[in-house]
Structure formats: structure tokens, C-alpha cells
Amino acid sequence: MNTPTVNQVKGFVDTERGLLDRQIFFSQEIYQQELERIFARCWLYLGHETQIPNPNDFIATYMGEDPILLCRGPDGRIRAFLNMCRHRGNRVCRADQGNAKDFMCSYHGWTYNTEGQLIGVPGMKEIYFGELDMDQWGLVPVAQLDILKGLIFATFDPKAPPLLEYLGGQEQELGIMFDRRAGGTEVIGGAHKWVMNANWKYAADNFFGDDGHHTITHMSVRRVPVDKRYYARTNDDAKSDERNSRLSLVPEGIIRDYHLKHLDELVERIGPELADRPGLVTTVFPNVSPNFTRHMIRVWHPRGPEKTEIWSYCVVDKDAPAEVKEAMRFHLTQTFGPAGNLEQDDMNNWVQCTNTARGLIARRYPQNIQAHLGHEDKAGPIGGGRRLRAFYARWELMMKAENWSEVDLKTRYF
Amino acid sequence: MINHDLWHEIHDFLVHEARLLDERSFYEWLDLFTDDVVYWMPERYNALDMTDPSDGVSKPGELALFEENKETLHTRVARLATGKAWAEVPPSRTRHLVTNVQVEPSETESQVRVRSNFLVYRTQLEHGQDLFVGTRDDVLRKVNGKWKIARRTILLDQAVLSSANLSVFF
Numbered sequence: 001m002n003t004p005t006v007n008q009v010k011g012f013v014d015t016e017r018g019l020l021d022r023q024i025f026f027s028q029e030i031y032q033q034e035l036e037r038i039f040a041r042c043w044l045y046l047g048h049e050t051q052i053p054n055p056n057d058f059i060a061t062y063m064g065e066d067p068i069l070l071c072r073g074p075d076g077r078i079r080a081f082l083n084m085c086r087h088r089g090n091r092v093c094r095a096d097q098g099n100a101k102d103f104m105c106s107y108h109g110w111t112y113n114t115e116g117q118l119i120g121v122p123g124m125k126e127i128y129f130g131e132l133d134m135d136q137w138g139l140v141p142v143a144q145l146d147i148l149k150g151l152i153f154a155t156f157d158p159k160a161p162p163l164l165e166y167l168g169g170q171e172q173e174l175g176i177m178f179d180r181r182a183g184g185t186e187v188i189g190g191a192h193k194w195v196m197n198a199n200w201k202y203a204a205d206n207f208f209g210d211d212g213h214h215t216i217t218h219m220s221v222r223r224v225p226v227d228k229r230y231y232a233r234t235n236d237d238a239k240s241d242e243r244n245s246r247l248s249l250v251p252e253g254i255i256r257d258y259h260l261k262h263l264d265e266l267v268e269r270i271g272p273e274l275a276d277r278p279g280l281v282t283t284v285f286p287n288v289s290p291n292f293t294r295h296m297i298r299v300w301h302p303r304g305p306e307k308t309e310i311w312s313y314c315v316v317d318k319d320a321p322a323e324v325k326e327a328m329r330f331h332l333t334q335t336f337g338p339a340g341n342l343e344q345d346d347m348n349n350w351v352q353c354t355n356t357a358r359g360l361i362a363r364r365y366p367q368n369i370q371a372h373l374g375h376e377d378k379a380g381p382i383g384g385g386r387r388l389r390a391f392y393a394r395w396e397l398m399m400k401a402e403n404w405s406e407v408d409l410k411t412r413y414f
Numbered sequence: 415m416i417n418h419d420l421w422h423e424i425h426d427f428l429v430h431e432a433r434l435l436d437e438r439s440f441y442e443w444l445d446l447f448t449d450d451v452v453y454w455m456p457e458r459y460n461a462l463d464m465t466d467p468s469d470g471v472s473k474p475g476e477l478a479l480f481e482e483n484k485e486t487l488h489t490r491v492a493r494l495a496t497g498k499a500w501a502e503v504p505p506s507r508t509r510h511l512v513t514n515v516q517v518e519p520s521e522t523e524s525q526v527r528v529r530s531n532f533l534v535y536r537t538q539l540e541h542g543q544d545l546f547v548g549t550r551d552d553v554l555r556k557v558n559g560k561w562k563i564a565r566r567t568i569l570l571d572q573a574v575l576s577s578a579n580l581s582v583f584f
Binding site: 094095096097098099100171188189190191192193194195196197198217220221223224225226227309313314326328329330332333334338339342343344345347348349351 | 455456457459460461462463472473474475477478479480481486489490492493494496499500501502554573574575576577578579580581
């Protein structure tokens with residue numbers, strides 16, 4: 001039997017045969033191209049509206065490796081800028097979140113308001129002789145910003161298609177988590193933030209569609225069910241024929257009871273077909289992954305080809321009773337985050353997958369993403385292995401495309 | 415006036431606890447907690463105003479790194495014991511160093527507040543190395559003549575953890 005070698009992979013991604021070139025997980029050149037072609041062009045997730053509810057609220061985040069300030073202006077409008085003083089480059093804000101009317105750079109004192117305008121330059125008269133055009137030296141704004149179901153997205157590419165067009169229909173699927181109740185969702189305070197020495201794509205593709213890892217990676221949780229306080233059983237206890245049915249990913253307990261109680265409202269809001277889905281675990285390309293079952297949204301910030309910074313937030317229905325919100329937060333902490341009983345076991349897998357890929361001999365051999373290949377019809381509504389191939393098809397498309405006209409956004413990548 | 419006997423007693427307790435953790439005697443470690451224990455590790459972040467020690471620390475009701483009771487601690491230990499909790503296969507080698515121990519007696523003899531700093535050195539596999547440094551604020555209660563931990567608040571001194579996981583105890 002022939003062992004497939006990298007030379008047989010058509011390009012970096014061969015979706016027809018389900019092969020991946022390992023270079024895409026460690027090559028510095030490919031990573032730099034990802035920053036340019038994916039992170040500088042795609043719509044990226046910045047935060048949730050409820051994290052900055054009041055005028056002059058802000059949070060700090062990242063787009064790719066660029067630090068970003070996400071602000072609500074005094075006019076109530078949400079804007080996003082590079083968190084970088086236009087003078088010499090110091091960060092104008094060192095806090096992760098807060099409320100501030102303006103940001104003064106701690107180096108020479110250039111000061112900006114929450115609309116990004118440069119409003120103060122010490123020595124304007126004596127050093128710049130009044131000739132500095134302050135209108136030209138405001139904080140660098142994102143090219144486009146839009147909000148969908150409370151989720152704030154932005155892109156640095158003025159030519160990127162509008163957010164809804166970019167999502168190509170995925171916005172409907174997001175309703176499963178973000179449009180269940182009239183009040184929408186809210187982020188509960190606090191965040192899990194940590195770093196792993198793994199390529200960002202392992203995590204993003206895992207949430208998008210690696211539904212084959214659960215049984216083995218999270219084997220310990222099948223043997224010792226976690227969170228008996230709120231969940232009578234883990235979703236691993238669900239019979240396989242239940243796995244693809246309504247709410248099957250939400251085991252019995254207070255949270256499932258809550259969802260069942262509001263099922264009519266859900267069906268009315270997002271339609272019976274989506275309401276019947278077991279839940280939502282996905283990735284909005286490239287790097288934000290909502291997880292309905294764990295009440296969480298998270299971003300995989302790239303930090304080089306072999307490093308990823310994970311930011312994770314708890315998201316709940318705003319209209320949910322306090323004890324349900326409490327149960328959701330508690331369940332998230334028990335299962336996910338750096339100490340989560342499930343997630344603890346994910347990171348080392350991705351770290352080692354990244355680590356071995358750089359081996360000289362190892363990289364000659366492609367990775368296998370052939371699950372359900374040729375049997376896509378048996379993959380069920382979650383999509384099975386087809387989704388891994390779809391993720392990398394989208395990745396390759398963005399990497400190759402010189403401009404957006406070459407990016408077919410109508411193809412269903414989700 | 416510091417009660418040196420009490421201080422030594424508590425110090426010995428913490429050192430004993432550290433040894434149990436480093437020897438991976440996790441079920442014995444569980445016995446050191448009261449049945450109603452609250453074991454909590456909030457998040458750290460950078461706030462604009464950091465004048466109060468509680469600034470930049472997530473509050474009860476917000477997301478935490480650990481939010482445990484006796485049952486969930488037990489679940490965590492039982493999960494490790496399956497041998498299939500891959501984050502701990504092979505197990506981490508840890509060294510829990512406990513220092514700056516301060517004992518504050520309460521109105522009742524059977525309860526004390528204990529503050530301590532810790533440094534947990536963890537290595538794993540070939541090259542894995544993590545340092546977890548922080549402080550603990552404990553309430554110890556005497557149950558049937560033995561000290562037990564009734565409340566533990568752990569502050570790790572990192573905003574963004576530099577470790578792939580928190581599969582060890584503090």
C-alpha cells in the first residue's frame with residue numbers, strides 16, 4: 001500500500017483526497033501570509049456589546065497580533081482602533097477593560113478620545129510650531145465594523161464584503177446560541193486567558209468540526225461525569241441515536257429545563273429546523289468559536305505559527321433567571337477553560353501535533369482529514385469530517401485569493 | 415501577640431498538604447477539606463484603577479479558573495485516577511513551596527484565617543516547565559480535633575496564564 005507523501009498533496013490542502021500538508025502548522029512564511037491574507041482581511045470578532053454597555057466603556061483585544069481598543073463613544077457608537085499611539089507606537093491604553101473619556105499615551109502625552117481623535121499634543125506650539133495636523137494623526141481605525149446579534153466584528157480591509165455577505169448564511173446558525181430569547185445574550189464578567197504552544201488552526205478546526213475526537217480525548221469525563229450539581233449526566237451519556245436530536249448536547253438538569261421551557265420562543269425566533277439542531281459548536285472563520293453547550297465564546301489569537309493565546313468568555317441569555325445563569329457559568333468552569341475537566345486534555349494534543357509537524361521527515365507525510373470522505377451523506381446535520389475539509393478549503397481559498405472577487409462566499413463552509 | 419505553637423501547627427499542616435500534592439496522594443489531600451469547602455481561584459486582569467487589592471480580580475458570580483466544592487474537587491481527583499485524563503498522562507512532576515505563612519486567630523479557637531504565598535514548579539514530559547506563583551487566603555476549621563480547610567481563595571499572579579492548562583492543584 002502506498003503511503004501518501006507530501007508531494008501528492010495538491011497544494012497545501014487536498015480536500016478531494018482529505019490530505020493536509022503539515023507545513024501549514026509551523027512555517028513562518030505561511031504564518032506571515034496568514035496574517036496578511038486572513039487576519040488583515042477577514043471579519044474578526046472583537047467582543048460582545050454587553051462588555052461595553054455605557055458611553056466611554058472600552059475593552060482591549062487583538063486582531064491577529066495587532067492590539068485593538070474597542071470603545072463605545074460618548075455618542076453611544078461602537079468603534080475600534082489600533083491600541084497604538086500614532087507618535088512612537090506606545091500602547092495608549094494598558095488596561096484590559098474600563099471606562100475612560102480619553103487615553104493619554106504615557107510616553108509623550110499624545111491624548112486621544114474614545115472616538116479615536118487626537119485631542120492633545122504636549123508641545124504643540126513649542127515643538128511642532130502649530131503645524132501638526134491633528135486630524136491626520138488620530139488612532140488607526142478599523143476599516144469596517146458591524147454588530148450581529150450582540151457580536152461585534154471588524155475588518156481592516158475596506159474592500160471586504162459586508163459582514164452578512166462574508167458569513168454567507170452562517171449568521172442563521174449563530175441564532176441557535178445568540179438569538180434564543182428576545183433579550184439576546186450577555187457576557188458574564190471575567191475571562192479565561194491563557195497561552196499554548198500550538199498552531200491556532202488546530203483549535204479553530206477542532207471547534208468547527210472535529211467531532212471525532214470527543215470519545216478518546218475526553219475519555220476520562222465519560223468515566224467520571226463532571227458537574228453533577230447541574231447536569232444529571234454528561235452529553236457523552238446520550239445514546240448515539242440521540243446525538244443529533246434537539247438539545248441532545250444539553251444533558252438533563254436545570255439548564256436543559258430552562259431551554260425546554262422556552263422552546264416555543266426559540267422556534268418562533270429561528271425556525272423549527274435550526275431549533276431542532278442539537279446545539280452549536282462552531283468556528284466563524286477564522287478564529288472565533290462559540291459553544292452553545294458550554295455557554296462560551298472564545299477567540300484563538302495567533303501568536304506565531306506555534307503559539308496561540310486563548311481568550312474565552314461566558315455568554316448567557318440575558319432573559320435567563322439568575323440561577324440558570326449561575327448554573328451556566330459554573331458548568332463552563334467545570335468543563336472548559338485551562339482548568340476545565342474536558343478542555344485540560346485538548347491543549348497538549350494540539351501542542352504535540354504542532355510540535356511533531358516541524359520534524360524534517362514528519363513534514364513529508366500529510367495529515368489525514370478523510371473522515372466521512374465519500375460518505376458525506378452519513379455525516380449527519382453536524383457535518384462530521386466534511387467540516388474539517390470545509391475549514392481548510394476556506395483557509396486555502398483565503399490564502400490564494402489576491403482579491404475578494406476570487407473568494408466564493410456562497411459556498412457553504414459551515 | 416503571635417501564638418507560636420499555633421503558627422507551627424498551621425505551618426506543619428500546610429507543608430503536609432504540599433507533600434500530599436507533590437506525592438500525588440490526592441484522595442488524602444481531599445480529606446484535608448471540610449465538606450462545605452469553597453475552593454475558588456478568580457481571574458486577574460488589568461483595571462484602570464488598581465488602588466485596592468481587590469481591583470483587577472474577578473468577583474464572585476463572575477468567571478473563575480476554579481470554582482469548586484467538595485464534590486467537584488472529588489470529581490477532579492477521580493478523573494485523574496482514571497489514567498485517561500491526558501493532561502496528566504504522564505503525570506506532572508510538581509513541587510509546592512509554601513511561604514510567608516501568617517496565622518490570624520478568630521474569636522473561636524476552632525477557626526483561623528491563614529494567608530500563605532506559594533510557588534508551584536511543574537515539569538512534564540521532556541521539556542515542559544511551568545511556574546505558578548501566587549497567594550492563598552484560607553479559613554481553617556477544627557473538625558473532630560483536626561484542622562480542615564473550610565475556605566480557600568487562590569490568587570495566581572498572572573493575567574494571561576503562560577501554561578497550556580491548569581491540571582494541578584493549589
